[in-house]
Amino acid sequence: MIEHTTNLRVRYKETDQMGVAYYSNYLVWFEVARTELLRGAGHAYSELETSQGLWLMVVEANCKYRMPAKYDDLLDIYCTVGNIGNTSMSFNYIVKRGSVILAEGMTSHVFTDKSARPKRVPSIIKEAFK
Amino acid sequence: MIEHTTNLRVRYKETDQMGVAYYSNYLVWFEVARTELLRGAGHAYSELETSQGLWLMVVEANCKYRMPAKYDDLLDIYCTVGNIGNTSMSFNYIVKRGSVILAEGMTSHVFTDKSARPKRVPSIIKEAFK
Amino acid sequence: MIEHTTNLRVRYKETDQMGVAYYSNYLVWFEVARTELLRGAGHAYSELETSQGLWLMVVEANCKYRMPAKYDDLLDIYCTVGNIGNTSMSFNYIVKRGSVILAEGMTSHVFTDKSARPKRVPSIIKEAFK
Amino acid sequence: MIEHTTNLRVRYKETDQMGVAYYSNYLVWFEVARTELLRGAGHAYSELETSQGLWLMVVEANCKYRMPAKYDDLLDIYCTVGNIGNTSMSFNYIVKRGSVILAEGMTSHVFTDKSARPKRVPSIIKEAFK
Numbered sequence: 001m002i003e004h005t006t007n008l009r010v011r012y013k014e015t016d017q018m019g020v021a022y023y024s025n026y027l028v029w030f031e032v033a034r035t036e037l038l039r040g041a042g043h044a045y046s047e048l049e050t051s052q053g054l055w056l057m058v059v060e061a062n063c064k065y066r067m068p069a070k071y072d073d074l075l076d077i078y079c080t081v082g083n084i085g086n087t088s089m090s091f092n093y094i095v096k097r098g099s100v101i102l103a104e105g106m107t108s109h110v111f112t113d114k115s116a117r118p119k120r121v122p123s124i125i126k127e128a129f130k
Numbered sequence: 131m132i133e134h135t136t137n138l139r140v141r142y143k144e145t146d147q148m149g150v151a152y153y154s155n156y157l158v159w160f161e162v163a164r165t166e167l168l169r170g171a172g173h174a175y176s177e178l179e180t181s182q183g184l185w186l187m188v189v190e191a192n193c194k195y196r197m198p199a200k201y202d203d204l205l206d207i208y209c210t211v212g213n214i215g216n217t218s219m220s221f222n223y224i225v226k227r228g229s230v231i232l233a234e235g236m237t238s239h240v241f242t243d244k245s246a247r248p249k250r251v252p253s254i255i256k257e258a259f260k
Numbered sequence: 261m262i263e264h265t266t267n268l269r270v271r272y273k274e275t276d277q278m279g280v281a282y283y284s285n286y287l288v289w290f291e292v293a294r295t296e297l298l299r300g301a302g303h304a305y306s307e308l309e310t311s312q313g314l315w316l317m318v319v320e321a322n323c324k325y326r327m328p329a330k331y332d333d334l335l336d337i338y339c340t341v342g343n344i345g346n347t348s349m350s351f352n353y354i355v356k357r358g359s360v361i362l363a364e365g366m367t368s369h370v371f372t373d374k375s376a377r378p379k380r381v382p383s384i385i386k387e388a389f390k
Numbered sequence: 391m392i393e394h395t396t397n398l399r400v401r402y403k404e405t406d407q408m409g410v411a412y413y414s415n416y417l418v419w420f421e422v423a424r425t426e427l428l429r430g431a432g433h434a435y436s437e438l439e440t441s442q443g444l445w446l447m448v449v450e451a452n453c454k455y456r457m458p459a460k461y462d463d464l465l466d467i468y469c470t471v472g473n474i475g476n477t478s479m480s481f482n483y484i485v486k487r488g489s490v491i492l493a494e495g496m497t498s499h500v501f502t503d504k505s506a507r508p509k510r511v512p513s514i515i516k517e518a519f520k
Contacts, residue, residue, distance in 0.1 A: 016273065025154070031401065035402070072436040142406055145406045146402055147402070147461055149407045162269075165332070202304065277439075287414035317455075320453065320454050320455065323451050324449065
């Protein structure tokens with residue numbers, strides 16, 4: 001199984017007055033993690049967009065928050081590929097601080113062209129993650 | 131049923147290079163909408179925090195993206211209360227541009243004190259939304 | 261003098277663990293205010309981009325922070341046009357809560373085409389703001 | 391002179407529909423850079439807040455944008471201390487992609503307690519950066 005763990009540190013910007021990381025930031029961290037997963041598999045997402053005219057449009061996102069992340073925490077965002085369909089692809093995520101699971105989530109996407117028409121998952125992606 | 135529709139306009143900041151609103155912003159709009167739902171029911175969330183020492187901590191968030199929101203779009207964020215438990219409360223959201231549904235989502239929360247200990251849903255909230 | 265005041269409410273997302281609005285958000289509010297100033301003068305910025313292929317690229321931004329904005333504050337963002345040059349245009353901003361000035365700022369821009377080549381300030385803008 | 395260079399990668403979230411990093415993000419990157427500068431000098435900003443009850447409140451921010459940063463760019467944020475006064479401290483920043491300067495900026499701050507009363511710059515900071 002292809003998997004990738006991205007490390008990042010919680011920014012002051014990402015905290016809120018509750019003193020924890022605001023909940024929408026987890027979706028941003030998921031984006032960073034799946035970008036690095038793709039890069040780790042040899043495919044920069046930026047190249048998919050510019051060279052192949054393919055966009056990974058999100059159709060669903062989910063996050064379960066177990067424990068709050070705090071300012072300056074060093075987090076591990078663990079990312080794996082879920083399902084790959086004809087035009088769709090999903091990712092799973094676990095956000096950890098050391099051995100503690102802070103959150104778990106998933107995002108589901110379809111490949112499209114710039115006009116938002118669904119396109120087949122490119123073979124280089126299928127190869128990389130089969 | 132208590133419901134509230136919040137209007138907001140997509141900010142340039144909220145777009146990404148795909149030319150659409152980035153997916154984490156929907157969770158921010160959900161926050162704006164549930165704040166206004168609470169205010170519409172007579173309870174500013176800011177007062178819950180400062181006067182009652184109660185925090186509405188998120189435990190799950192979900193969003194299904196149907197159609198992209200674009201820069202300068204005027205959106206309606208329709209918000210209703212889902213379930214109210216002993217310490218928990220959930221909200222449902224529909225994001226519309228005119229009559230077109232762009233996204234649907236939900237968030238689930240628990241009331242806690244500042245130390246993140248679960249607290250009963252305050253009676254003023256139960257009264258307001260029963 | 262063309263001027264415009266935009267009202268907005270500080271979002272929970274915009275707070276940080278200091279309990280105040282994080283400093284980069286003021287630049288976002290400036291964007292909202294200059295968009296509304298342009299709209300008030302009859303020109304949606306979105307149309308400048310799509311119909312005229314003109315982009316208002318920022319070259320400088322400045323903000324002086326006097327007093328913190330807090331969660332749920334209702335703010336007035338007062339915006340005026342500063343200088344208009346051949347290809348450049350600047351805006352001034354005052355952020356107020358009631359009669360209290362919270363911050364003052366300015367942004368300076370050049371009009372460009374999509375390839376970032378400077379373009380003359382369009383006559384419709386010159387007319388609107390002379 | 392104490393200096394520190396922080397590396398970061400432009401997130402998709404940080405782009406806008408112009409295809410470049412949105413201008414307020416530079417202030418967030420400045421925050422990341424000054425946090426790492428302080429850490430490099432032996433002082434986690436998080437400890438200043440929690441152990442010493444000191445807050446580094448911003449009073450001014452400025453950024454000059456030379457060239458746009460783009461998605462997935464690897465940036466160097468070079469940070470130095472400007473002036474240190476009785477209660478104030480400023481930082482200078484240069485944002486580079488390889489050898490190309492993309493932006494230059496500064497932020498000016500005062501040390502305060504949690505009630506926003508100015509406090510003397512702590513001696514550990516004066517020592518570290520003299």
